[in-house]
Amino acid sequence: MSQKLCVNVAYPLFNSPSQHANHGGSRVLKIETLTKCFGQNIAVDKVSITVERPAMIGIIGRSGAGKSTFLRMLNRLTDASSGRIVFEGRDVTTLRGAQKRAWQSQCAMIFQQFNLVSRMDVVSNVLHGTLNRRSTLATMFNLYPDSDIHRAIEILDRLGIADHAPKRAEALSGGQQQRVAIARALMQDPRIILADEPIASLDPMNAQIVMDALRRIHEEDGRTVIANLHTLDTARRFCDRVIGMLAGRVVFDGTPEQLTTGVARDIYGADASFSEESTSTSIETLDRGTVRALRDAEAAV
Numbered sequence: 001m002s003q004k005l006c007v008n009v010a011y012p013l014f015n016s017p018s019q020h021a022n023h024g025g026s027r028v029l030k031i032e033t034l035t036k037c038f039g040q041n042i043a044v045d046k047v048s049i050t051v052e053r054p055a056m057i058g059i060i061g062r063s064g065a066g067k068s069t070f071l072r073m074l075n076r077l078t079d080a081s082s083g084r085i086v087f088e089g090r091d092v093t094t095l096r097g098a099q100k101r102a103w104q105s106q107c108a109m110i111f112q113q114f115n116l117v118s119r120m121d122v123v124s125n126v127l128h129g130t131l132n133r134r135s136t137l138a139t140m141f142n143l144y145p146d147s148d149i150h151r152a153i154e155i156l157d158r159l160g161i162a163d164h165a166p167k168r169a170e171a172l173s174g175g176q177q178q179r180v181a182i183a184r185a186l187m188q189d190p191r192i193i194l195a196d197e198p199i200a201s202l203d204p205m206n207a208q209i210v211m212d213a214l215r216r217i218h219e220e221d222g223r224t225v226i227a228n229l230h231t232l233d234t235a236r237r238f239c240d241r242v243i244g245m246l247a248g249r250v251v252f253d254g255t256p257e258q259l260t261t262g263v264a265r266d267i268y269g270a271d272a273s274f275s276e277e278s279t280s281t282s283i284e285t286l287d288r289g290t291v292r293a294l295r296d297a298e299a300a301v
């Protein structure tokens, strides 16, 4: 476990390493001068990034910097205006139909607002992660093979929320709902997980649990995680690589250690009044005992 992870979250250890573990450097993601224009506005401006091996990457920058548009282009929710996304030597920028959906399965997306079907039970929400590879008929009649149902429960167990499987999603706390969204993403068995502000709606304890889960998924499964993060401390603490965006461009690409206060000030385009606290989640202020006590209290409810 990385030294950056200070809290020993009590949900079950991930004891069944995925088939993706130890794939080393074979999964290269290459983004070449990726650009998105909305009319005259250049939301993402010639972004080029190479991810040589499974990594945990944080993208930071002020609101409007282009972070969400960038992730949405990677997942093909938004078409690029120009540039290319190449994964394992294959250009995925122009895929259509079933091939595009297959790519979207390989780079699952998680959102700030979870995007669950709130009145549907948790396990069905997770099973929705298999939609891309099921027939329309099976989907219409809500037919899932037993093996998928078992896998969904296993993934929920891995994330410490199997007990909630029969409950409606809306009955869960925000942090639990985000873990359901992560479980749904894992159901797709993705190579890459894209997370757009995954902890922006969560309290510090749940923010920590969710970031910890993403970190473990990266480390133990060998999946790449790319997360837009609204706070510096989270990016520094959980990511190996931080990318700073300003006005659609990459203005920083380095390690957390290289992300000094001066560099951060440049990324956020702030003046001399810039302070680190203004970009902090206060996760750091929770010590290990406090997190455990809060989590135990949550479990008792």
Ligand SMILES: Nc1ncnc2c1ncn2[C@@H]1O[C@H](COP(=O)(O)OP(=O)(O)O)[C@@H](O)[C@H]1O
Residues within 6 Å of the ligand: 038, 041, 042, 043, 061, 062, 063, 064, 065, 066, 067, 068, 069, 070
């Ligand atoms: N669908 C859209 N139509 C028009 N402009 C958009 C759209 N989505 C984003 N933008 C613009 O693109 C820029 C980048 O937005 P966004 O990617 O949401 O930034 P961030 O996620 O960093 O806050 C902003 O100027 C925003 O107004």
Ligand SMILES: [Mg+2]
Residues within 6 Å of the ligand: 067, 068, 069, 228
């Ligand atoms: Mg955004």
